[in-house]
Amino acid sequence: MTVDPSRTDDLAVVGTRRPKIDAMARLTGEARYADDLSMPGMLVGRQLRSIHAHARIRSVDTSRAEALPGVVAVITGRDVPIAYGVLPVSQDENALAVDRVRYVGEPVAAVAAVDEETAEQALRLVSVDYEPLPAVLSIEDALDPSGVLIHGEGQGANVHKAVALEFGDVDAGFAAADLVREDVFSFAGNTHAPLEQPATLAALGGDGRLTVWSATQAPHYLHRALARVLELPSSRIRVVAPPVGGGFGAKTDILPHEVAAAKLAMVTGRPVKITLTREEVFHSHRGRHPVQMWVRTGFTSDGRITAMHFRSLLDGGAYGSFGVASTYYTGALQTTTYRIPAYRFEGLRVFTTKPPCGPKRGHGTPQPRFAVERHLDRAAEELGLDPVELRLRNAVEPFSRTVNHLRITSCGMRACIEEVVSASGYHGKKGHLPRGRGVGFAVSAYLSGAGLPIYWNDMPQSEVHIKVDRGGGVTVFSGATDIGQGSTSTLATIVAEILGLQPEDLAMVTADTDLTPVDLGSYSSRVTFMAGNAAIDAASKLARLVAEGAAQRLGVPPEELVFRGGQVAVRGDPRKSLSWAQAVRAASARGALMTSGVYWAPEMAGPYRGSGVGISPAYSYSAAVVEVATDPETGEVSVEEVWIAHDIGRAINPVLVQGQVEGSVYMAVGEALMEEQSFRRQGVHRGPSLLDYKLPTTLETPKIHTILIEEPDPEGPFGAKEAGQGPLLPVIPAVAAAVEDALGVVVHEVPITPDRLLRALRAGHRGKAPVIGPASVPSFEFGEPERVQPPVGSPAEVAVP
Amino acid sequence: MSRRLLVLRVNGLAREAAVDEHHTLLEVLREDLHLTGTKHGCELGECGACTVLVDGEPWLACLTLAVDVEGCEITTVEGLAAPGRPDPLQSAFAELGAAQCGYCSPGMLVSARALLDANPSPTRDEVRHALAGNLCRCTGYEAILDAVLLAADRDGSARAAAHVAGGGDRGDR
Numbered sequence: 001m002t003v004d005p006s007r008t009d010d011l012a013v014v015g016t017r018r019p020k021i022d023a024m025a026r027l028t029g030e031a032r033y034a035d036d037l038s039m040p041g042m043l044v045g046r047q048l049r050s051i052h053a054h055a056r057i058r059s060v061d062t063s064r065a066e067a068l069p070g071v072v073a074v075i076t077g078r079d080v081p082i083a084y085g086v087l088p089v090s091q092d093e094n095a096l097a098v099d100r101v102r103y104v105g106e107p108v109a110a111v112a113a114v115d116e117e118t119a120e121q122a123l124r125l126v127s128v129d130y131e132p133l134p135a136v137l138s139i140e141d142a143l144d145p146s147g148v149l150i151h152g153e154g155q156g157a158n159v160h161k162a163v164a165l166e167f168g169d170v171d172a173g174f175a176a177a178d179l180v181r182e183d184v185f186s187f188a189g190n191t192h193a194p195l196e197q198p199a200t201l202a203a204l205g206g207d208g209r210l211t212v213w214s215a216t217q218a219p220h221y222l223h224r225a226l227a228r229v230l231e232l233p234s235s236r237i238r239v240v241a242p243p244v245g246g247g248f249g250a251k252t253d254i255l256p257h258e259v260a261a262a263k264l265a266m267v268t269g270r271p272v273k274i275t276l277t278r279e280e281v282f283h284s285h286r287g288r289h290p291v292q293m294w295v296r297t298g299f300t301s302d303g304r305i306t307a308m309h310f311r312s313l314l315d316g317g318a319y320g321s322f323g324v325a326s327t328y329y330t331g332a333l334q335t336t337t338y339r340i341p342a343y344r345f346e347g348l349r350v351f352t353t354k355p356p357c358g359p360k361r362g363h364g365t366p367q368p369r370f371a372v373e374r375h376l377d378r379a380a381e382e383l384g385l386d387p388v389e390l391r392l393r394n395a396v397e398p399f400s401r402t403v404n405h406l407r408i409t410s411c412g413m414r415a416c417i418e419e420v421v422s423a424s425g426y427h428g429k430k431g432h433l434p435r436g437r438g439v440g441f442a443v444s445a446y447l448s449g450a451g452l453p454i455y456w457n458d459m460p461q462s463e464v465h466i467k468v469d470r471g472g473g474v475t476v477f478s479g480a481t482d483i484g485q486g487s488t489s490t491l492a493t494i495v496a497e498i499l500g501l502q503p504e505d506l507a508m509v510t511a512d513t514d515l516t517p518v519d520l521g522s523y524s525s526r527v528t529f530m531a532g533n534a535a536i537d538a539a540s541k542l543a544r545l546v547a548e549g550a551a552q553r554l555g556v557p558p559e560e561l562v563f564r565g566g567q568v569a570v571r572g573d574p575r576k577s578l579s580w581a582q583a584v585r586a587a588s589a590r591g592a593l594m595t596s597g598v599y600w601a602p603e604m605a606g607p608y609r610g611s612g613v614g615i616s617p618a619y620s621y622s623a624a625v626v627e628v629a630t631d632p633e634t635g636e637v638s639v640e641e642v643w644i645a646h647d648i649g650r651a652i653n654p655v656l657v658q659g660q661v662e663g664s665v666y667m668a669v670g671e672a673l674m675e676e677q678s679f680r681r682q683g684v685h686r687g688p689s690l691l692d693y694k695l696p697t698t699l700e701t702p703k704i705h706t707i708l709i710e711e712p713d714p715e716g717p718f719g720a721k722e723a724g725q726g727p728l729l730p731v732i733p734a735v736a737a738a739v740e741d742a743l744g745v746v747v748h749e750v751p752i753t754p755d756r757l758l759r760a761l762r763a764g765h766r767g768k769a770p771v772i773g774p775a776s777v778p779s780f781e782f783g784e785p786e787r788v789q790p791p792v793g794s795p796a797e798v799a800v801p
Numbered sequence: 802m803s804r805r806l807l808v809l810r811v812n813g814l815a816r817e818a819a820v821d822e823h824h825t826l827l828e829v830l831r832e833d834l835h836l837t838g839t840k841h842g843c844e845l846g847e848c849g850a851c852t853v854l855v856d857g858e859p860w861l862a863c864l865t866l867a868v869d870v871e872g873c874e875i876t877t878v879e880g881l882a883a884p885g886r887p888d889p890l891q892s893a894f895a896e897l898g899a900a901q902c903g904y905c906s907p908g909m910l911v912s913a914r915a916l917l918d919a920n921p922s923p924t925r926d927e928v929r930h931a932l933a934g935n936l937c938r939c940t941g942y943e944a945i946l947d948a949v950l951l952a953a954d955r956d957g958s959a960r961a962a963a964h965v966a967g968g969g970d971r972g973d974r
Contacts, residue, residue: 024887024896026903029838029878035838195842195850195904195938244949245904246938247842278843484902484939587869655898659940663901666941690847690936698942 001026010182012564014497014718017655020489021503022243022482025223031243034215035199035275042201043072043112045264045274046119047257048126049283050101050108053135053353053683054150057099057128060109065125070118074126074266076109080263084225086218086253088298088455090160090320092151093356095259096230098709102132102318103355104683105283110260112272135353135683136711139292139313139778142350150318150351158233158351160316161327163610164785166340167403168796174308177298180383183375184294186749186774187367189315190675192360193695196245198284199275199749202265210266211238214258217247217481218521221454223513225254226262234513241511247483248667249359252523253286253321282688286358287677289326289349290315291367292777297374298676303393304446310334312368313778314349314357321358323349325454325613329364332614334372335402336445337413337621338394339795343403346782353683357556359523361667362725365446366732368516373442373733374748375421377740387737388421391443403790405606410713410721412647416623417443419707424625424643430741439739443623446726448649448716450525451601451615460598461526463517466495466542468593472581472777474483474499474506476538479519480531486656487527487722491535493652494717498539499546500563517596528652529617530599532717538597545595549587550578608788618713620721621647624730626702628738632761635754637739644728645707650673650719654708660723661706670696672750748773807871811836812880827851827862830877838878838907842936849935852908853877857919859912859934878907881914889952889959890914899948901939909935913949921960922953940952 025031062074078096085091097108109126113119135150141147142158148155174180200214210232216222219239227234244251257274264272276284292313298306312330316323332346362369380390396402400413421427421441429439453461465477476495482488488510492503509515519531543563551558551570554576562571569577578586587593604615625643630636642665651657674694678686687693712719737749745760749772757771764770790796809816811834818833827844830836830853842848844863851862854876881888890910893899900906910931916923916931923931928949929942937945 019895020900023898023900023903024891026895026900027878027906028882028887028906029836032837033840035841036831099947193938194902195848195936196840197842244902246902248938278845278847294802337904390955448902484904487900655896659898659901662941662943663939664941667938679867689845690843691845695936696935697933697939698946699933699944704941704943767948 007244011718012497012500013493013503014652015650018653020486020656021492021508022488023573024735026243026552028070030319030495033196033245034201034213035241037201037213037624039271040202042271043114043268044116044119045110045112045272046123047107047260047274048109048123050097050104050106052101052130052132054106054133055095055101055135057101057108058131059129061127062109064618064665065072065111065122068118068122068125070114071111071122072270073111073112073264074122074363075260075263075267080229080259082229084229084254085320086221086322086454087320087324089324095256095317102353104252104685105280106318107256108184110264112264112268137352137354137679137683139315141351142352143778143780148351160349160351161324162348162782163327164346164782165608165610166344166787166788170307170309170342170344170712173342174298176426177302177306179299179379180296181294181379181382183293183378183748184774184777185371186373187291187370188751189288189357189677190671191282191285191693192248192250193690193693194225194246194248194250197276197278197281198251198255198257199273200261201271201273201414203271204264204265204269209236209238211240212258213240213242213796214260215244215251216241216253217483217515217523219481219511220479220518220520222254222258226259229259230262230266235565239515244481244483245289247351247522248361249363249523250286252521253358254770255284278690279688282685282777283355283357285677286321288360289357289364289367291330292774293368293371294777295371297375297379299379299383300385302587303383303390305340305394307337307491308334308340309344309347310368311777313780315352316349317352317354317356319356321356323357323569326359328362328610328613330368332404333365333445334368335404336406336408336619337396337443339396340403344785348780351750354679361664362728363524366671366729369444370731372752373730374736376738387441388417388426391417401791401794403794403796405611405791406614407604409715410649410711411619411621412709412711413443414622415709415711416621416645416647419709420623420625420643420645423705423707426625429627436632436742438628438732438738438741440626440741442730442733442737443621444726444729445619445621446722446729447524447616448618448620448722449601450524451604451617452612453520460534460600462519462530462599464491464531464534464538464597465517466538466586466595469589470585472584474501475509476506476535477516478531478535479511479516480527481522483522485660486653487522487531490528490652490656491531494532494535495539498536498543498563500565500567525725528720529716529722532720534597534599536597536717537599538595541595542593545593546583546587549590550583553578553586583669606788606791608786617715618649618721620723620726622727622730624734625733626731628735628742630742632741632743635758636674637752637757639673639702640733641703641705642731644727645709646723647709647721648723649713649716649721650710650779651708652718652720657660657723658706658710661727662704664725665704665731666696666701666729668728669702669735672732674751674753676751745770745772805868807867809867809871809875810873811875812877822868824867825863826853826867826870828864829867830862836877836879840904840907842904850905850908852912852935854911855917858913859915876911878910881910888914889955890949893948893952897944897948899940899944899952905935905937907938909945917953917956922957925950926932
């Protein structure tokens, strides 16, 4: 028999619309999320949080809390003194602050008590003696050399990461340009707000092993961090991710309550569960960085880019989190959509005394995508070109290399643009709709999985095991976490396709470090591509074992067998066949039926520090047209319709892909119009609740027209690429462009709130330029960039006219 | 804190629990009756995840004291399906991908059930308004609106078929 993973025709289950295999469990109340779990003798854990944005902790007195009847344990930073961080370069966070707090809401102590009321009461009895320090709330404040250092002692600039890279000769590119344009942009911070508040249950077994059930997107990284902080061998810890109630990046980092629950379980010897309140979720954060951006681009008179210089300044919050990667991401993907022959990137992340920022859907790329797309719109105006035509003239070629060493393979960008422009009637609408209505357009690209793991290692990025019992039952083991995106169903569909079964026939065991092999986690849109390829590998090996057994029984060579419809049959002669169960029985007589599959991303990193961020085995492409209606009296913007085309490669299950696209569009509309994580003076969150933090309801969410472009990727499983993050990216700049088209206001900042829009309109009435956006970005001396030789075959080799 | 022995009618069964009088219906359902299908997303009445039906009306269980609904008929997501026979809303949600993470689904489903019971053939806009108090962070709502309309359509067809077969409307869903 033969299995060709790149096979894209004659598919039985891949590509069919079907319910997720766990849909009914999630629709009947049967699925047990982390906070639905309970155990006999379980204690309730709660955390005491800092009331200061920045303070030294002189002392913590827990004696009165410990004396309260019903309190079983109180722990402080002294009990978990080992610092950790998801990135090896940023081990800067403690589960409970040791001697200093750096944001309002940072955990300082944790209690375990018999019930919630007692735990709450105990928190009020913990007294913390703080010595307040100045709050640092903006990039400008963070860079003030006379300001206070947030990490370390004394004064200085709070630089977490500064990077300056140059690919090709940028000065020559600008010199050759007919037009050089500069613009500045601002993108506000916002947060994921998954409906499920993170929860963790931890219990120490009689054998001394610790089990942690946690709402996490990355059990493997949590496993590693717990081993470090708790000083246990990882073989003594089991991490399980139950069904997760939405992530969007919020549950990718190691969160303080996960460590605190585990430590309290060890201290008390009893199961301990900590569930965050909604207010605490806003403090836990790890969401979208606020970013200020400056971009300068050279164009020929016919609109071809000659060089680009992009600068981004990220307000990182109190700790490192994924911030080093976030910083590089703000500069990495500009070249994946447009042919840029020379490119300079300068990125800076500063510490401030606010909740830590981290990865949110699109991780570090929605902000620069907003800037670049709006900047191209400005250039198109100045060049007298249609914005769509400007994109097409610069569109990256499939199977090419970018100037910053990214490997582009399949690329459906042109098809996305053509489909979405035509379906929306963009050209008939732009500039022609009545005042107050407008359309906007933008494109983007995103990774199908980060090319490298978070910590350097040479092991596979995904492994999948498959075991078959003698009755023919198939169990698939994967470390991937289903956070609602349907990864478990997607893997089941892939395995079922190869074995000629139905996805519903399979038993799926996922995200349990005792039972499942490592998958790095549900982040960077990596699971379909990476775990999917590992699943193909494992299933193909299994099919080979079964084919060998069946072939002997049927008296044909194994290569002549096909797996289809629950049968193992001779190709071209379906009457000569065995049922799946018969074939399994025949194969089981030759030995155990258990296989392992792996996936390693190809080696792609370029010859420079930071080249590990941005590389991916494949990029998805998206294009969007947005139509808005605005009210110039109130400043309200209503997104009426969105047309989005997404280059998925191959939709393993179109229902799930469409769901990811629509969910991305929804989240983008929120970020474009209303979502903002903002703080009062002294660093207090302005509204840590789902009423004050505005997010779209059914009434604010537009009609969405989804178009899937299926041009199979040569390395994707059955040609598939990612869907979970990319489609968010073009929508935000397209909303801004549509508001411009509607009202003639320049939009260089999001969210486009009514007050910002009204202010700009009033400025227009007074004869000033109606602009939403910053006048400048904070200044920072980046120094000389590291100069990197562009790769062979990159746009740098094409002579600038 | 005073405790009270309470008899609640939940999903057609009388359930007895000794509860703290200040505990919400959400706490009593999840912690005393172990009906964890009903979720919490804020416990402040902002997100709709905890919606249950009280005498057929959608109520926020996180803002309702359990002692206030004694004697009422309470329906949670666990009570929507008969054994082996899902509510048409559950089937439609599954088919159209209207549940991604599923955390808003229990509240969304019972809100939609209340709508269809009161208005068996709603317009898309009526569905949109009926579900405006139930936040979803995953789907963008499109699949949810489609699924409610599909279930309404099937409810209607089933009613029409029953009407023909039984010679009259038996009031079945």
